Amino acid sequence: MAGGTEAFPDLGKHCQFSGCHQLDFLPFNCEACHKVFCLEHKSCKSHECPKPEHNSRKVIICEICSTSIEITGKEDQEKMILEKHEKSGVCDPRKKKKPTCPVRRCKETLTFSNRTVCRACGLEVCLKHRFPADHACKQGSSSAPAAAREGWNDKFLPAFNLRNGKDCGKSRGSSSSTTPSLKAY
Structure with missing residues (x-):
């Protein structure tokens, strides 16, 4: 098919895709089948090219x-x-590539400066997902954070028991001999 208009017969070409034949002033030549196509049919997939592997x-x-x-x-x-x-x-x-954040759809590479370990579940995540709600935290699923909590309890509970109720809930009027009492005016 000849392209162009009456005034400029050599301007543009018609798309060679069957059923299209649109006049295109900036046509595309397929490198695989060497035919001319419009913008819509320029890819090998869109014009069903018989030789799509040529330059893919x-x-x-x-x-x-x-x-x-x-x-x-x-x-x-x-x-x-x-x-x-x-x-x-x-x-x-x-x-092998550096580890990435295990949160779904997060492709952040975990480096020394942008990684953190969740205290509840022990999962190593990027800083964007450091809060339990951001990484679907499964609390208590890891043994290492539980051991850390137990270590804290091992220090707190004995210290709490040593107090034997001293200074807890007693009247304000009585004061011990070692600590001075303060009165607010």
């Missing part, structure tokens, strides 16, 4: 070392490329 790119992540590997071409090559990567000597499990 995809990135896969190695599960061992968290390295990203770019793949061009067919999807059945993924396994072969991952095996080749593992055997190359570049794949090192020690290069």
Whole structure:
């Protein structure tokens, strides 16, 4: 089909997608099938290109070392490329990425300056999720924080028992010989 208008016959081209044939003054050429398409049908997926793998790119992540590997071409090559990567000597499990916040949809990397441990459940989270309500806290599920609470109780309860009720709830008129009494006017 010829493009353009009566005044400018060489200006623009018609979309070659069946059923569209829209006149486009800035047409797109598909690098895979070498046809001309409008803005709406420029992607291989939208015009059902017979050769979509021609220049498609995809990135896969190695599960061992968290390295990203770019793949061009067919999807059945993924396994072969991952095996080749593992055997190359570049794949090192020690290069694994730093831990991230375990809260759902949070991708914050946990570093020494932005991590905290919940006192109730022992979960290590980022600072944004430090409050129990922000990370769906399961209180008392970890043994380490419970031990910390027991340590606190081990110090508090004996000290409380040593008081034997002294100075607790007694009348204000009586004062001990060691502490002076203060009166408010």
